Amino acid sequence: MAITAVMGYRIERRSTRSPFAWALALVLAGACALLVCAGLFIAAGADPWQAFAALLKGGLGSKRAIAETMVKATPLILTGLACTIAFRARLWNIGAEGQVFAGAMFAYWCQSALGDAPAPVQIAMIVIGALIGGALLGGLAGILKARFQVDEVISTVMLNYIIVYALSLLLQNGPWTEAGSFFEQTAMVPDAAQLPVILAKTRLHLGFLFALVAAAVVHVMLLRSSLGYEIRAAGSNLRALEFQGVKITRLIIVVMAISGAVAGLAGAFEVYGVQHRLKSGTLGGLGYTGIIIAILGQLRPIGVVAAALVFGVLLNGATLMQIKSGVPSALIYAVEAIILMFFLIAWAASEFRLRRLHHVE
Amino acid sequence: MWSDLLNLGIIVSVLAATIRIATPVLFSALGEVTAERAGVYNMGIEGTMLMGAFIGWLATYESGSSLIGLAAALLAGAVMSLIFAVMVISLKIDQIVTGLALNLLGSGLSTYWLRAAFSNMEKVPGITVLRTWPVPFLSDIPVVGPVLFNQGALTYLAFLLVPVIWLFLFRSRLGLEIRCIGENPKALDIKGHSVAARQYAAVIFGGAMAGLGGACLTIASTAHFVPDMVNGRGWLALVIVIAGGWRPGWILAAALFFSFLDALQLQIQGVGIAIPYQILLALPYIAAIVALMIRRRASRAPAMLGVSYRRE
Numbered sequence: 001m002a003i004t005a006v007m008g009y010r011i012e013r014r015s016t017r018s019p020f021a022w023a024l025a026l027v028l029a030g031a032c033a034l035l036v037c038a039g040l041f042i043a044a045g046a047d048p049w050q051a052f053a054a055l056l057k058g059g060l061g062s063k064r065a066i067a068e069t070m071v072k073a074t075p076l077i078l079t080g081l082a083c084t085i086a087f088r089a090r091l092w093n094i095g096a097e098g099q100v101f102a103g104a105m106f107a108y109w110c111q112s113a114l115g116d117a118p119a120p121v122q123i124a125m126i127v128i129g130a131l132i133g134g135a136l137l138g139g140l141a142g143i144l145k146a147r148f149q150v151d152e153v154i155s156t157v158m159l160n161y162i163i164v165y166a167l168s169l170l171l172q173n174g175p176w177t178e179a180g181s182f183f184e185q186t187a188m189v190p191d192a193a194q195l196p197v198i199l200a201k202t203r204l205h206l207g208f209l210f211a212l213v214a215a216a217v218v219h220v221m222l223l224r225s226s227l228g229y230e231i232r233a234a235g236s237n238l239r240a241l242e243f244q245g246v247k248i249t250r251l252i253i254v255v256m257a258i259s260g261a262v263a264g265l266a267g268a269f270e271v272y273g274v275q276h277r278l279k280s281g282t283l284g285g286l287g288y289t290g291i292i293i294a295i296l297g298q299l300r301p302i303g304v305v306a307a308a309l310v311f312g313v314l315l316n317g318a319t320l321m322q323i324k325s326g327v328p329s330a331l332i333y334a335v336e337a338i339i340l341m342f343f344l345i346a347w348a349a350s351e352f353r354l355r356r357l358h359h360v361e
Numbered sequence: 362m363w364s365d366l367l368n369l370g371i372i373v374s375v376l377a378a379t380i381r382i383a384t385p386v387l388f389s390a391l392g393e394v395t396a397e398r399a400g401v402y403n404m405g406i407e408g409t410m411l412m413g414a415f416i417g418w419l420a421t422y423e424s425g426s427s428l429i430g431l432a433a434a435l436l437a438g439a440v441m442s443l444i445f446a447v448m449v450i451s452l453k454i455d456q457i458v459t460g461l462a463l464n465l466l467g468s469g470l471s472t473y474w475l476r477a478a479f480s481n482m483e484k485v486p487g488i489t490v491l492r493t494w495p496v497p498f499l500s501d502i503p504v505v506g507p508v509l510f511n512q513g514a515l516t517y518l519a520f521l522l523v524p525v526i527w528l529f530l531f532r533s534r535l536g537l538e539i540r541c542i543g544e545n546p547k548a549l550d551i552k553g554h555s556v557a558a559r560q561y562a563a564v565i566f567g568g569a570m571a572g573l574g575g576a577c578l579t580i581a582s583t584a585h586f587v588p589d590m591v592n593g594r595g596w597l598a599l600v601i602v603i604a605g606g607w608r609p610g611w612i613l614a615a616a617l618f619f620s621f622l623d624a625l626q627l628q629i630q631g632v633g634i635a636i637p638y639q640i641l642l643a644l645p646y647i648a649a650i651v652a653l654m655i656r657r658r659a660s661r662a663p664a665m666l667g668v669s670y671r672r673e
Binding site: 043326341345 | 459480
């Protein structure tokens with residue numbers, strides 16, 4: 001052990017973390033991020049107080065603002081859950097980004113085959129399609145890892161790029177292109193296929209409730225099911241799990257497929273709940289933000305929901321912030337990354353404690 | 362139309378483009394292999410390249426000098442990887458998570474800075490890009506001349522760096538120590554040499570090279586900065602290191618392979634062959650997955666790659 005004693009104190013590694021460590025790390029990270037954020041506001045020539053006030057007002061200032069914040073949080077809850085499932089098993093699924101696209105595309109493909117079916121059938125089809133689409137892309141990365149030892153981080157990133165080109169191919173003078181449209185987008189989906197609004201005069205749609213249900217299901221799955229046990233065990237001791245007779249290759253593929261399926265829901269809900277059409281470019285970034293959400297939420301579904309709601313405030317408030325103070329809304333993406341970095345640092349630091357040295361006679 | 366690709370002029374132009382396109386990924390991959398040999402898996406290359414591309418472009422625009430721009434890009438890459446190094450070497454935070462965070466930081470910060478600095482302008486201004494620099498006499502050789510010796514200065518530098526890194530890693534004392542850290546850090550620690558100091562050096566060098574690689578995209582190529590313009594090249598650099606088996610010579614070969622696909626793609630579009638461009642653009646990423654399926658990761662990787670060194 002390195003001795004770094006200063007004035008009778010020494011930094012030591014803790015054997016266990018105090019229960020408040022997580023909360024403390026989060027508060028510290030938030031405070032540091034606020035300071036850096038204020039610096040960025042000043043650098044952009046804006047009054048930080050005015051900018052912060054606009055950010056909060058835009059995100060929480062009225063019933064409509066809160067509903068819109070929940071709309072923004074919906075896909076992030078799902079991608080955060082997707083990353084949580086995989087990260088718990090120490091599978092670094094960076095592919096939620098692409099699995100969002102796959103879910104949206106497969107859901108669109110299934111739903112557009114239905115024609116004039118009644119709304120419940122349409123919505124059931126959308127959910128099933130999204131789950132399958134995401135599971136296919138996630139499962140593919142799982143197969144590449146389990147059967148061919150291809151690092152899942154790299155394969156999922158590559159698949160993220162590939163799926164975006166695939167969507168562009170289908171949308172640009174392709175079979176899905178809206179007739180007569182110059183843009184890379186489909187026609188509007190029929191009313192019966194749009195997720196119903198659950199709060200009048202807002203855009204808050206059924207997908208938000210589905211996302212909360214998904215969080216509850218993932219929570220139960222992780223803590224109460226045998227699969228959840230295997231996932232947690234895979235994250236802590238893979239060898240021991242193997243000795244118990246669990247087929248690791250199968251587990252990898254299953255976990256990646258489930259993770260992908262949940263991410264797929266995020267894409268389909270964005271298309272059928274918010275955009276009401278599939279277009280290229282509006283689904284980007286959801287998966288990468290999900291990584292941050294999962295880590296800030298400490299890989300726990302309840303934490304994920306909380307982190308997603310906070311990020312929903314930031315994303316939603318950014319528009320008003322840009323109008324009121326002229327700070328570009330792109331700031332939010334920098335701030336999200338800065339919060340993550342400070343959180344990681346604070347979390348690592350909470351592993352240590354300052355201890356007063358006792359004099360040994 | 363396919364036969365159009367087989368005339369000499371086109372072949373020369375595809376090969377010359379291959380060499381040119383290989384430049385940024387070669388810088389990044391050579392920097393990354395140095396860090397990885399020291400046991401540190403820096404997955405934040407994509408974000409580091411982005412910051413290099415942006416800062417290099419911004420500094421060139423503000424100062425009017427490409428040299429200052431390149432120096433700024435080196436510095437930006439070094440600062441990004443210093444953040445990474447503090448987090449993974451000193452604080453021992455998971456290398457994969459930290460690398461991903463670095464990518465998000467690079468992407469977010471460069472986009473925000475661009476929008477904040479040029480918000481009141483209609484169009485983001487361009488810079489004067491570096492011109493090609495034909496080598497006297499050698500560039501007059503038929504075929505070989507225009508392919509190899511009619512390139513930009515940065516391209517020559519990147520290719521020169523291949524033997525330099527090889528000599529450093531395999532024929533110098535410090536290189537041996539760095540490779541030792543990747544395989545058995547304890548051996549070095551017991552001898553009283555600082556593992557952390559060498560890892561810091563390797564990671565910061567790697568980051569500076571990624572910054573330079575990123576700057577190639579703006580200063581030597583497009584004259585503009587566009588958000589997320591690195592577009593996966595940082596990730597391809599990681600693939601190239603694996604496909605090249607952590608050895609500089611093979612890394613060069615792998616880099617040339619991927620940039621050949623890219624160059625071919627440009628030319629196919631150029632002669633008007635009717636393949637949707639999306640398929641052509643996706644080709645390097647598909648090839649990357651196939652390359653990793655063929656060359657399994659575990660084989661030649663440094664034993665302690667991605668594992669933080671802790672004294673017991």
